[in-house]
Amino acid sequence: MENKKKYIVRTTIIIISGVFILYGFVRNETEIVRNKAINICLECIGLG
Amino acid sequence: MKIKHSLKRKLFQIIAFGYSNPYLMNFKGGKIFKGKWKQFCNPGLNCYSCPAARFACPIGALQAVNGSMNFNFSFYVIGLLLAFGTLLGRFICGWLCPFGLIQEFIHKIPSSKLKLPKIFTYIKYIILVVFVILLPILVTNYMGMGKPAFCQYICPAGTLEGGIPLLSTHPELRQTIGGLFSLKMFLLILTIIGCILIYRFFCKTLCPLGAIYGLMNKISIYHLEIDKHTCVNCGKCKNICKMEVDPVKVPNSAECIRCGECAKVCPQNAIHLGFKVRTSSISENVTVSKSKD
Numbered sequence: 001m002e003n004k005k006k007y008i009v010r011t012t013i014i015i016i017s018g019v020f021i022l023y024g025f026v027r028n029e030t031e032i033v034r035n036k037a038i039n040i041c042l043e044c045i046g047l048g
Numbered sequence: 049m050k051i052k053h054s055l056k057r058k059l060f061q062i063i064a065f066g067y068s069n070p071y072l073m074n075f076k077g078g079k080i081f082k083g084k085w086k087q088f089c090n091p092g093l094n095c096y097s098c099p100a101a102r103f104a105c106p107i108g109a110l111q112a113v114n115g116s117m118n119f120n121f122s123f124y125v126i127g128l129l130l131a132f133g134t135l136l137g138r139f140i141c142g143w144l145c146p147f148g149l150i151q152e153f154i155h156k157i158p159s160s161k162l163k164l165p166k167i168f169t170y171i172k173y174i175i176l177v178v179f180v181i182l183l184p185i186l187v188t189n190y191m192g193m194g195k196p197a198f199c200q201y202i203c204p205a206g207t208l209e210g211g212i213p214l215l216s217t218h219p220e221l222r223q224t225i226g227g228l229f230s231l232k233m234f235l236l237i238l239t240i241i242g243c244i245l246i247y248r249f250f251c252k253t254l255c256p257l258g259a260i261y262g263l264m265n266k267i268s269i270y271h272l273e274i275d276k277h278t279c280v281n282c283g284k285c286k287n288i289c290k291m292e293v294d295p296v297k298v299p300n301s302a303e304c305i306r307c308g309e310c311a312k313v314c315p316q317n318a319i320h321l322g323f324k325v326r327t328s329s330i331s332e333n334v335t336v337s338k339s340k341d
Binding site for chain 1: 081086119134
């Protein structure tokens with residue numbers, strides 16, 4: 001991939017990722033992640 | 049005093065491991081950290097049920113949101129993975145991943161070492177699509193909640209970092225051990241044997257996070273470049289690569305974990321790793337006709 005093309009792709013993805021992260025925060029996805037992560041995940045340890 | 053490159057990377061990995069897993073005292077009581085940091089994802093694979101873990105596992109978090117009642121797509125986790133991948137690619141695997149470091153230590157156990165046929169490196173993409181994306185969305189219970197299929201049926205990091213420490217400190221959990229735990233222990237043992245024989249066996253064959261970052265290696269800002277004018281095609285870089293990549297042919301291969309060993313061994317200093325795009329004389333796709341010895 002040419003450098004210019006790569007630059008455009010990278011910039012686009014960085015902008016998209018920023019929008020995604022913000023939107024995820026707004027709709028409270030972080031709470032789902034936190035709730036899952038602060039309790040023992042029975043599936044992860046092979047009991048689920 | 050000049051520190052050897054491999055030692056420098058190892059120290060960096062150990063620091064990253066310690067930063068991701070600072071709560072070692074939690075192992076004693078079998079507790080897990082419950083602070084606010086757990087809403088953020090670790091860039092590398094690290095089970096959030098590990099007593100010492102500071103952050104959430106990105107693969108576990110992705111499945112948790114995708115399989116939740118309210119959402120089928122995690123903008124937050126996908127956004128984080130895109131950002132990590134675009135910035136660093138598989139540098140994360142080579143320098144920051146806690147399970148990557150564990151595998152490297154396991155590989156130091158003396159034994160004959162093997163190479164992995166390339167076909168096996170595609171398994172991780174199937175695991176990513178089937179176990180991490182499709183199953184948590186499609187297989188749901190009556191409440192519309194899906195299960196984290198990768199964590200449940202495959203992840204050896206979860207068994208090693210979360211399962212064994214928690215089950216050894218919680219007798220009440222031990223009473224519920226069944227066939228699933230046996231399957232996960234079998235996969236963990238298989239992974240350990242694989243890692244003894246093959247360098248980073250799990251990263252190469254099974255890791256869905258490695259699959260995501262590998263796909264992003266082609267566009268990541270941290271990248272590898274070959275100076276085609278100074279490269280003499282000696283093949284030293286290919287021979288030293290433990291991920292079985294030929295950096296001259298495929299500088300931004302999905303398998304390259306940016307360990308930098310190829311750049312260190314290059315007699316012509318023709319391999320450059322970093323964020324900066326160097327001169328226009330440097331090519332990222334060099335056509336190599338024949339290797340000279």
